Amino acid sequence: MRIPGLGNAADNPKHGTPGDDPEHHPRARDGRAPNVMRIGEWVPMRQHRDEDEVDFAVVGTGAGGGTLACRLAEAGFSVVAFDAGPYFRPLEDFASDESHQSKLYWTDERIVDGENPLQMGSNNSGKAVGGSTVHYAMVALRFRPEWFKARTLMGYGADWPIDWREMWHYYDQVEDDLKISGPVNYPWGPHRRRYHRRAHEINAAAKVLARGAEAMGIDWTPTPLATISAPRGDAPPCVYRGFCTLGCSTNAKQSVLVTYLPRALKAGAEIRDLAMVGRIETSNGRATGVHYHREGRWRFQRAKNVVVAGYAIETPRLLLMSANREFPDGLANSSGLVGRNLMVQGNQAVWGVFNEEIRSYKGPPSLAISEHWNYDDKGSGPFAKDFFGGYSYMSQGPLPQLWANTQASAHGLWGEALVAEMQRYNHVAGLKVVSEYMPQERNRVTLSDVKDRYGLPVARITYSWCDNDKALNRHALKFLRQALEAAGGREIWDQGDDTCHLNGTARMGNDKRTSVVDADCRSWDIPNLWICDGSVFPTVGGVNPSLTIQAIALRTADRIFAARGA
């Protein structure tokens, strides 16, 4: 095992590349791409010319796009994967610093409105090779089986066109690919295999969750996480530095950047960093390639198939921006649903002060979880459920800037009150939900009149809670408050307005009138245009979405192979 992260190119001048600046100059070029596992090293990369008609142009290299690009390349297809973001080398480029690491986020302008305008930026999406998995919190959960038939079995939302047993198979595969660390027995849902690595040791913040859950008489467990608890190749086990949502500088985190993309390169895929796709071209009802901006100019890559995997804001934005004479309302939009049914998840929290020192900054932020309210449909007494859907809740570990911002904007503290309260940082613990909001057509992504630096229209994101969302928020906050109190928390307060994750703006389904893509993520309208990311979810469930996005990407790859064989 190598001990990475002790230096960088600056410490090892022989590795330095003059003018190396990943945010302004592409790194994947001249037949090579960064070897993200080793300081200063490179791996060979196959390259294609713009005029070559490649089998697949994939837009976005995150949970959906990166995973799919890898499997397509491994099956022998020629693949070019574009990402608007930089190709980071975590060992060299990632500082232990909240401000600096905002370079991982999609911070190009977006406009928010509606009754409950969303907070975007750091809270929601990434812009980097590897996508949002570079800064995600690694919580790796499966959907509850019934959610795939939410409409039929549970009476809300929409059914998925995929059977849960098939998903279970693909979940096994992603969990293996990412070597998920988790408990021996997972308390909820049907039997699953043992996780590949032992669960991580839990920190004090997670023990607060455990105490509270036990006092309330419900199950909890160490969280299954995509960060390794034992070495894997060049990656060391997690060192509990706690900067996970700002990028993992040791490579313990099993992001797409350090898992599927190195595999993709090895299998012959080309990755183009700092390459913003602005429009998909069509001719005679088929996609013919993508217009992209790289190194100061617009270029056109020809392709036999185009996959859009830009996450639930950029994906509909790109489809709408690609409107042309053949498809005046945007691509894949005969149903009128592109951009609609945007679903975030609730991210409300309760926070309290403890006599003990908690120091929740140590370790991954969410080391313990309860999914009780995803599986209990009725509840009882004060916690009787009067809404559809469910939620999980997890322990938390905010770093100082995030915590101060939460105290200021959600708790309303400033001045002496703020600086004094901040001194209790090491004694604070909180519980936070990931909850299921309903799909609503009025929650949507549209194009505004404002233009970005490429001259492309900026996305406008409209969001409002429905009554069911509000009832769920109330239940969750009430339950969490009691659980935190039972664990010994004092001076508890609610953070009532936070949201996370983005899904649903190009939903999959069985009927082309009520969905944008079919079960295989192929658009109904354009047979060689695919959408493979968080956008395709018909419902969101009460768990973090990435494992499901990645399982769908693996399934999509298999469906594409099957179609080729046929």
Place this chain on the structure above:
Amino acid sequence: MLPRQDLYPGYDVLAKRDGPSWNAKTRAVLDERLAIGPEMRRFFDEAEWMTLKALAARIVPQPADREVPVPVAALVDYKLAIGEHDGYRDATMPDEREAWRQGLRALDAEARAQFGARFHELSTWAQDELLKLAERGELTDAAWASMPSKLFFKHRVLGDVVKAYYAHPTAWNEIGWGGPASPRGYVRMDFDRRDPWEAAEAKPGREDEAYAENLRVGD
């Protein structure tokens, strides 16, 4: 509310700078931040600067006897000068830079209208009164144009000023945060456990012990 205190006596997160908790990139980033002096200003003009400094002193007040105060206004200026963005804005708000200019001008206009002097010339009581009105969205002078004072206060004032202060090692010392932690990370994770390279909290009557521990975090 307990008053602010010297809870982690002798703790200096910078003592770990050359040890295994700071990688080279972190050192470079913090060197750059620490080189920002209190009067370094590229984005704001003179008038805006005075208002911003007065405003920052109310949002994140610092002890009068602090030898080297955190240069909060300069850190905000730096963020705007290099064009760092949040990545979204409310439909009723102009972009970050414009919002700041307009908001500071408007605060000054309100100060003149209500108290007959510029914002930075007011007493801290009067400044706080104005800020509370902004917090509730009750400032509506024409200088605000279409920007709601409530959103300016929430997104720009609280967002940018508070984050600027807590991006500084001096603020980290004050709250006893371990600071940068790559590649070493941490080992002791349980209740009431600290690694020797973490800040020791002063328990009543045992401040000396904490002080002695804190002098060793860089060892």
